Amino acid sequence: MGKRVTILAVLTLAALATVLAVGCQRGGGGGEGGELRIGLSISTLNNPFFVTLRNGAQDAAKKEGVELIVADAQDDAATQQDDVQNFVTQQVDAILVNPVDTQAIVPAVQAANQANIPVLCLDRGASGGKIETLIASNNVEGGRMAAKELIQLVGSGPVAQLEGIPGTSAARDRGQGFEEVINGQDDVELVASQTANFLRDQGLNVTENILQANPNIKGIFAQNDEMALGAVRALGDRAGSEVKIVGFDGIEDALNAIQDGRMNATVAQQPAKMGSLGVENAMKVIDGESVDKKILVEVKLVTKENVSEFLQ
Amino acid sequence: MASVAERIKPREILSRSGPLWGLIILCVVMTILSPYFLTFNNLFNVGTQIAVIAILALGQTFVIVSGGIDLSVGSVLGLAGIVFGWATAVANLPLPAALVLGIGAGALAGLINGLLITLGNLPPFIATLAMLSAARGLALVISGGIPLNPIPAPIRALGSGDLFGFLPLPVILMVIMWAITVGILRSTYAGRCMYAIGGNEEASRLSGINVSRQKLIVYTLSGLFAGIAGILLTARLASAQPQAGFTFELDAIAAVVIGGASLSGGVGTASGTLIGALILGVLRNGLNLLNVSAFWQQVVIGAVIALAVMTDTLRRRKR
Numbered sequence: 001m002g003k004r005v006t007i008l009a010v011l012t013l014a015a016l017a018t019v020l021a022v023g024c025q026r027g028g029g030g031g032e033g034g035e036l037r038i039g040l041s042i043s044t045l046n047n048p049f050f051v052t053l054r055n056g057a058q059d060a061a062k063k064e065g066v067e068l069i070v071a072d073a074q075d076d077a078a079t080q081q082d083d084v085q086n087f088v089t090q091q092v093d094a095i096l097v098n099p100v101d102t103q104a105i106v107p108a109v110q111a112a113n114q115a116n117i118p119v120l121c122l123d124r125g126a127s128g129g130k131i132e133t134l135i136a137s138n139n140v141e142g143g144r145m146a147a148k149e150l151i152q153l154v155g156s157g158p159v160a161q162l163e164g165i166p167g168t169s170a171a172r173d174r175g176q177g178f179e180e181v182i183n184g185q186d187d188v189e190l191v192a193s194q195t196a197n198f199l200r201d202q203g204l205n206v207t208e209n210i211l212q213a214n215p216n217i218k219g220i221f222a223q224n225d226e227m228a229l230g231a232v233r234a235l236g237d238r239a240g241s242e243v244k245i246v247g248f249d250g251i252e253d254a255l256n257a258i259q260d261g262r263m264n265a266t267v268a269q270q271p272a273k274m275g276s277l278g279v280e281n282a283m284k285v286i287d288g289e290s291v292d293k294k295i296l297v298e299v300k301l302v303t304k305e306n307v308s309e310f311l312q
Numbered sequence: 313m314a315s316v317a318e319r320i321k322p323r324e325i326l327s328r329s330g331p332l333w334g335l336i337i338l339c340v341v342m343t344i345l346s347p348y349f350l351t352f353n354n355l356f357n358v359g360t361q362i363a364v365i366a367i368l369a370l371g372q373t374f375v376i377v378s379g380g381i382d383l384s385v386g387s388v389l390g391l392a393g394i395v396f397g398w399a400t401a402v403a404n405l406p407l408p409a410a411l412v413l414g415i416g417a418g419a420l421a422g423l424i425n426g427l428l429i430t431l432g433n434l435p436p437f438i439a440t441l442a443m444l445s446a447a448r449g450l451a452l453v454i455s456g457g458i459p460l461n462p463i464p465a466p467i468r469a470l471g472s473g474d475l476f477g478f479l480p481l482p483v484i485l486m487v488i489m490w491a492i493t494v495g496i497l498r499s500t501y502a503g504r505c506m507y508a509i510g511g512n513e514e515a516s517r518l519s520g521i522n523v524s525r526q527k528l529i530v531y532t533l534s535g536l537f538a539g540i541a542g543i544l545l546t547a548r549l550a551s552a553q554p555q556a557g558f559t560f561e562l563d564a565i566a567a568v569v570i571g572g573a574s575l576s577g578g579v580g581t582a583s584g585t586l587i588g589a590l591i592l593g594v595l596r597n598g599l600n601l602l603n604v605s606a607f608w609q610q611v612v613i614g615a616v617i618a619l620a621v622m623t624d625t626l627r628r629r630k631r
Contacts (some may be wrong), residue, residue, distance in 0.1 A: 043453065045457050046452060046457065046554060046555045047457070047555065048457060048458045048459065051456070051458060078469070082545070121330040163606060166606040166607055166610075185557075192603050193599055193603070194603065194606065195606035199555070199558070200551070200553060201364075201545060201548065201549055201553075201556065204549065205361045205550060206600055208357050208360075208361065209357070209361075209596075209597050209600030209601055210600060211602075212348045212349075212351070212353065212354045212357060212597075212601055213346065213348045213601045215601070229549075229551070230549070233471075233472070233548070233549060233550055236472060252458070253459055253461065253551065256461075267410050284507075
């Protein structure tokens with residue numbers, strides 16, 4: 001008897017929590033029937049970059065007068081497959097997908113293809129199925145930009161690189177662009193290149209370790225700002241002055257660090273623009289217009305001179 | 313007690329400290345391979361880096377000794393950090409209040425784990441798996457998915473400061489938490505109950521231990537330790553991150569098991585756990601010093617974990 005009451009109480013609480021959660025979400029911006037609906041399957045909202053991307057898409061959707069349904073896959077490829085499948089079942093008019101994994105997303109894309117729902121990729125592509133377009137930052141060019149800036153800042157001497165999650169296209173492309181420029185000259189030498197998985201705490205630990213083996217390092221390129229900020233923490237007072245730090249992404253914390261002089265530069269992506277371009281191009285596809293197969297969102301070098309333009 | 317200690321032969325002491333030998337061998341190998349490894353600076357560096365995982369693993373030791381498992385510690389660490397960050401950076405509460413709220417959030421999450429297990433009759437694996445998801449979700453809800461700044465100066469100093477110019481504060485905090493864990497496991501009623509429940513839950517119940525109450529204590533302690541680890545990580549990063557502690561539970565469990573504890577309960581020590589955390593830390597540090605490729609690092613870490621636990625269990629079986 002007592003157990004049954006407990007179970008009942010738990011179920012009631014769970015139901016209440018669900019209603020509450022749904023209610024909170026609806027408060028944001030509900031949609032009435034009849035209007036166009038676009039599904040946005042995002043790899044993870046556990047990362048400020050993708051939160052900004054979603055916000056950009058939401059703003060564009062509001063402007064265009066369409067309903068945007070957002071699903072967060074929490075960096076799990078299987079969850080994302082279900083999310084996209086749910087969009088297909090709901091018969092949305094277009095699907096924007098920011099894949100967790102370029103390979104694992106293929107079956108979900110094919111399911112949408114079969115239901116004749118157009119699919120657009122954001123930030124990362126899909127290695128199969130029919131994609132209308134891929135909207136992504138020019139990561140290779142960004143890596144080159146970062147290398148040129150770091151060479152100019154350092155002049156000559158040893159530098160290190162903090163790599164992103166091994167095997168991801170962002171890590172690969174940024175590393176490729178960076179190493180291409182670094183290997184093409186003799187003044188600055190890349191003496192250590194280690195992964196910190198795009199995370200700030202690992203950026204801190206790995207930088208400390210690299211400094212043990214290479215105490216005279218003059219500069220660090222981190223393949224994202226989170227790791228760069230970890231490096232800043234590891235270097236303490238030397239960050240930005242004795243040891244130059246260049247990041248990638250242009251998140252708010254990094255922009256503040258550049259303004260304070262703890263970081264020297266970052267290659268800013270435009271996640272909000274990526275999100276809004278996603279919605280705008282989805283509308284074009286729905287209207288039957290053709291779109292480019294690949295839309296490169298330009299990256300911008302942020303230094304102390306122009307950082308105020310990026311800080312709101 | 314003294315007579316038991318006297319009867320232990322030197323050979324047994326040697327074999328009982330299997331994890332310690334593993335650590336020593338690892339250190340010797342790293343010293344040979346890298347000239348930068350065995351320096352005063354680098355050793356404190358390793359100590360600082362493992363402090364967060366070690367505190368998490370010490371809390372996990374209570375749980376594993378009592379025959380349970382706590383998968384939620386990484387998320388609870390993140391939640392505690394975010395609650396603390398929110399309290400200082402957004403709500404502008406005084407530092408002591410923010411600390412109480414942050415660490416309290418960790419302990420509360422642990423208590424809820426305990427309630428789900430005892431009142432809700434859920435297996436620990438499921439109850440803490442649910443908390444892993446819920447606590448991470450709450451951290452994201454509270455923070456809106458973005459890092460919370462600024463963190464007050466005294467806390468930032470805890471992350472990067474040192475005592476007498478060389479002893480890093482995170483290492484000191486880790487040693488204090490280790491001493492507390494030793495004290496609880498060895499000299500309190502709750503500690504003895506953990507070994508008893510982990511050894512044989514039914515027998516403990518029959519001999520008059522209030523198993524449910526003891527389990528509540530166990531999981532609350534684990535949550536409390538995760539909360540303290542959350543404050544420390546926030547201090548180290550000078551920023552409260554919603555994704556802080558992501559997958560840390562795996563490192564924490566690995567540290568406890570490498571340290572000689574048994575996942576079936578009843579066996580495990582605070583010192584073993586600390587050595588387990590050190591083995592993981594020395595390995596990561598050494599692989600960085602040697603500039604080993606990221607792909608191979610993961611393989612090596614996996615192999616060492618398997619090897620460490622396997623030699624321990626094989627040795628036990630032989631006896």
